[in-house]
Amino acid sequence: MNIKPPIIAVVFLITGCGVLAAGDRYDRHHIEMRGFFRPQLVYNENIEVYLRNGTVYILDGDFEQNQVKITRDNRLYVNDVSVATDSTGRRLTRAYYDLAAQIMKETKKIGIEGAKMGLRGAGIGAKAVVGVIRMLLPNYNSQDFERDMDEAAAKLEARAKILEEKGGLIDEKIERLKDMHPKMKKRIPALKDLEWF
Numbered sequence: 001m002n003i004k005p006p007i008i009a010v011v012f013l014i015t016g017c018g019v020l021a022a023g024d025r026y027d028r029h030h031i032e033m034r035g036f037f038r039p040q041l042v043y044n045e046n047i048e049v050y051l052r053n054g055t056v057y058i059l060d061g062d063f064e065q066n067q068v069k070i071t072r073d074n075r076l077y078v079n080d081v082s083v084a085t086d087s088t089g090r091r092l093t094r095a096y097y098d099l100a101a102q103i104m105k106e107t108k109k110i111g112i113e114g115a116k117m118g119l120r121g122a123g124i125g126a127k128a129v130v131g132v133i134r135m136l137l138p139n140y141n142s143q144d145f146e147r148d149m150d151e152a153a154a155k156l157e158a159r160a161k162i163l164e165e166k167g168g169l170i171d172e173k174i175e176r177l178k179d180m181h182p183k184m185k186k187r188i189p190a191l192k193d194l195e196w197f
Contacts, residue, residue, distance in 0.1 A: 041104070041107075046196060049177070051100060051101055051104045055071050055072065056070045068197065070097045074093055074097065092187055099177050099180070100177060103173050106166065106173075110167065113163060117160065124149070128149060181197060
């Protein structure tokens with residue numbers, strides 16, 4: 001049986017640690033699972049983004065009272081003060097909202113799939129115990145056991161690779177979300193004074 005360590009690490013990272021590193025850029029941003037499958041994106045060391053009750057919150061992680069909110073109906077608030085935007089500003093906030101919501105939704109799906117993989121990994125362990133017991137019976141030997149374990153590990157590895165690819169796509173979307181900050185600051189006067197944004 002040959003389960004590769006990186007695959008186990010991916011499963012552990014998604015299911016055990018509660019943190020999903022998107023791609024290999026973990027040092028710059030990551031998604032934390034706050035609560036049960038409640039992702040929160042953190043990047044640039046202090047900007048936190050999450051979706052709750054149909055509103056995207058963008059927080060200054062150092063001073064959580066500093067926040068920008070974009071509602072489902074595309075209203076913008078800076079520190080709980082409603083901000084009027086022109087048509088270009090509204091397009092930017094709508095695009096930001098849609099992309100952030102998409103990232104959170106896809107991250108949640110990956111988290112659920114990762115949890116399922118963790119259960120499958122535990123299932124392999126249980127299968128190994130059963131296999132050892134079966135070797136005590138006739139018509140099942142160590143070669144049969146090894147074949148069964150290799151098949152189960154290969155299936156788990158294939159699923160982990162799919163999750164890794166999905167994580168890479170999320171990473172690209174996170175980069176696009178980050179790139180929207182300077183555009184929004186340039187277009188929306190109320191955001192220009194927010195150094196952290």
